[in-house]
Amino acid sequence: MRPVGFLLCVTLFASSAHAADAKKLIDMTYPFAEDTLHWPTAKPFHLEKTSEGRTAAGYWYSAYEYSGAEHVGTHLDAPFHFAEGKWTTDQIPLARTIGPGVIIDVRSAVGADRDHRLNLQDIRAWEKRFGRIPKESIVLMYSGWGKYWGNRKQYFGTDEPGDVANLHFPGFSQEAAEFLIKQRGVKAVGVDTPSIDHGPSRDFIVHQILGGANVPIFENVAALDRLPAKGATIFAIPMKIKGGSGAPLRIFAQLP
Numbered sequence: 211m212r213p214v215g216f217l218l219c220v221t222l223f224a225s226s227a228h229a230a231d232a233k234k235l236i237d238m239t240y241p242f243a244e245d246t247l248h249w250p251t252a253k254p255f256h257l258e259k260t261s262e263g264r265t266a267a268g269y270w271y272s273a274y275e276y277s278g279a280e281h282v283g284t285h286l287d288a289p290f291h292f293a294e295g296k297w298t299t300d301q302i303p304l305a306r307t308i309g310p311g312v313i314i315d316v317r318s319a320v321g322a323d324r325d326h327r328l329n330l331q332d333i334r335a336w337e338k339r340f341g342r343i344p345k346e347s348i349v350l351m352y353s354g355w356g357k358y359w360g361n362r363k364q365y366f367g368t369d370e371p372g373d374v375a376n377l378h379f380p381g382f383s384q385e386a387a388e389f390l391i392k393q394r395g396v397k398a399v400g401v402d403t404p405s406i407d408h409g410p411s412r413d414f415i416v417h418q419i420l421g422g423a424n425v426p427i428f429e430n431v432a433a434l435d436r437l438p439a440k441g442a443t444i445f446a447i448p449m450k451i452k453g454g455s456g457a458p459l460r461i462f463a464q465l466p
């Protein structure tokens with residue numbers, strides 16, 4: 211190899227190895243705060259400002275305590291959430307929550323039916339335009355629900371505390387979940403809504419199927435409007451709660 215070519219290779223390698231380009235990073239996480247939306251029966255996120263202010267020695271000091279459900283805001287559902295004996299939060303390998311993103315846009319279907327379930331037709335339509343879903347992808351439903359974030363009535367279909375009888379929002383269908391596991395070998399699946407099972411679900415069958423196959427789930431994922439249909443890399447990093455059924459999640463994408 212000629213020295214100039216070698217130098218070029220070294221330079222390219224060095225730049226890609228340090229490729230934390232702010233313009234290419236998309237944060238897909240809602241902030242955790244008292245008003246962060248959570249499942250109607252779960253405890254909200256709470257931050258207690260136990261110490262805050264100037265100390266006697268003159269320096270600033272702040273340290274807080276927090277509490278809340280595992281399933282609050284942008285979060286992970288561990289397979290163990292709905293599948294006995296499957297991975298708890300801490301057991302999920304990092305390699306299973308980092309991978310190529312496949313964003314399936316169902317906004318038009320959701321416009322006609324707010325309980326729409328992403329189905330085989332939606333998957334086929336995506337594959338017709340963008341090619342076969344690659345093995346080990348992270349498949350995310352883009353319903354446009356993010357525009358309702360912060361408005362509990364719009365986002366869940368009900369704002370009655372504890373009301374789980376009148377939930378209305380989109381999710382995945384059983385057939386789609388089975389197809390993605392068996393035919394496409396996906397790593398993880400996520401939604402920009404409160405749950406991978408649509409609002410009216412009573413048996414949470416998609417949670418059961420994905421969990422049973424040790425496929426992690428991401429819920430209340432933000433900023434899907436900023437991602438391409440394919441080509442981004444998804445990084446979903448849950449808090450490592452030992453024995454957890456889920457966890458708050460920091461999820462972000464790196465654009466191509």
Ligand SMILES: [Zn+2]
Pocket residue numbers: 281285286287429456
């Ligand atoms: Zn959950």
